[in-house]
Amino acid sequence: MRREAPVRFDERRETWDVFRYEDVNRVLKDHDAFTANRSLEDGESSGNREEGMPMLQTMITTDPPEQIRLREFVNERFQPGSIREYQPRVKELTKDLLDDLEDEEQFDFADEFAAPLPVIVIAELLGIPADRRDQFKEWSDALVARPADDTQAEMQRVQQERHQAQQEMGGYFAKLLAERQGGADDDLITLAANTEGLSRGEKIGFCMLLLLAGNITTTNLLTNAIWSLEEQELTDAVRTGEINHNQAIEEVLRYRSPIQSLKRIAVADVELNGRHIQAGDVVTLWLGAANRDSETFDSPEEFRPERKPNRHIAFGTGVHFCLGAHLARMEADVALKQLLDRFERLDADLSDIRPLSGLYGLESLPCEVS
Numbered sequence: 001m002r003r004e005a006p007v008r009f010d011e012r013r014e015t016w017d018v019f020r021y022e023d024v025n026r027v028l029k030d031h032d033a034f035t036a037n038r039s040l041e042d043g044e045s046s047g048n049r050e051e052g053m054p055m056l057q058t059m060i061t062t063d064p065p066e067q068i069r070l071r072e073f074v075n076e077r078f079q080p081g082s083i084r085e086y087q088p089r090v091k092e093l094t095k096d097l098l099d100d101l102e103d104e105e106q107f108d109f110a111d112e113f114a115a116p117l118p119v120i121v122i123a124e125l126l127g128i129p130a131d132r133r134d135q136f137k138e139w140s141d142a143l144v145a146r147p148a149d150d151t152q153a154e155m156q157r158v159q160q161e162r163h164q165a166q167q168e169m170g171g172y173f174a175k176l177l178a179e180r181q182g183g184a185d186d187d188l189i190t191l192a193a194n195t196e197g198l199s200r201g202e203k204i205g206f207c208m209l210l211l212l213a214g215n216i217t218t219t220n221l222l223t224n225a226i227w228s229l230e231e232q233e234l235t236d237a238v239r240t241g242e243i244n245h246n247q248a249i250e251e252v253l254r255y256r257s258p259i260q261s262l263k264r265i266a267v268a269d270v271e272l273n274g275r276h277i278q279a280g281d282v283v284t285l286w287l288g289a290a291n292r293d294s295e296t297f298d299s300p301e302e303f304r305p306e307r308k309p310n311r312h313i314a315f316g317t318g319v320h321f322c323l324g325a326h327l328a329r330m331e332a333d334v335a336l337k338q339l340l341d342r343f344e345r346l347d348a349d350l351s352d353i354r355p356l357s358g359l360y361g362l363e364s365l366p367c368e369v370s
């Protein structure tokens, strides 16, 4: 598809599909011609546009200068220097999770390790008390839950649960934001509470966005890492350091990108790779395909951790470049190191691989360990 129809219109989904690395890059960087504001899209319900819920404006659905206003107050806290400061705490949290699995001979890596870790880390950064973590995990699961089938009843059930979780969580964040105003703690809720120039709704939207954007994505990076290393029989080489942890993680991000696609809407008429895109058209940018473009990567279908440079765009690019990229990389690095140090043998069962739809990851990944 990259070669035959690098930019094509899909009548059924009513969207342009963009597959080539250079084209995807160009659209993401041209925020004057392509907006991230999904409310301009007709007829599609976006994650936070449920009935009866006011749309919460966040950095991810706005363009500069709005987007900059909604992001700049927190940028510093996600830069490499700050992330290095969090590292010892992430190590402790990872150790606690692994201690709980110590006596197991078999566990579900996705469910029991890769899913809880990012939720615990972001809950900690936001400053959610530890005794509310279970509730927090329930809410965040409900926010990203997908219907088990496509019956009307099931869709309605999932939507109702999502709506309820959104209401409850919004109320909870509103309460914490009010309590922490004027406080001096260094958690992100206190930071948002004390930031001038943001409305109450924008502060709540920020807290919810952090929870949504960083959890399943990081979970999928972790499961995709074990999946890929086991499949390629490279787990031991990473354990011994023969393959560098960080390079392995970058290659997983390229080879099995946790977010496969992003959307934008054209706000001007634009030529893209010989096709004429009109203002108002929806454009789907296939990050997963761009990350396997042979014009940019040698032997793109091969998993090669030694690749350098690895210019994947799994975290996007341009003004919306992932706020949590350094955090996700650090978490994956700590998790992979500790996991492989703890278990001399880690046999993942790859016989029943069922990738999640939409986001790229696994529903479950049974592992035998010793």
Ligand code: HEM
Pocket: 036, 059, 060, 061, 067, 071, 209, 210, 213, 214, 215, 217, 218, 221, 257, 258, 259, 262, 263, 313, 314, 315, 316, 317, 319, 320, 321, 322, 323, 324, 325, 327, 328
């Ligand atoms: C944005 C991927 C982890 C917070 C993005 C975007 C991508 C992405 C592709 C760009 C969205 C767009 O252009 O429309 C990933 C992947 C992750 C990950 C693959 C894990 C492997 C995290 C974490 C956080 C986070 C841990 C938590 C803090 C955000 C935020 C944005 C974002 C707030 C919006 C930035 C903006 O619009 O200015 N992420 N992400 N992400 N990500 Fe991540």
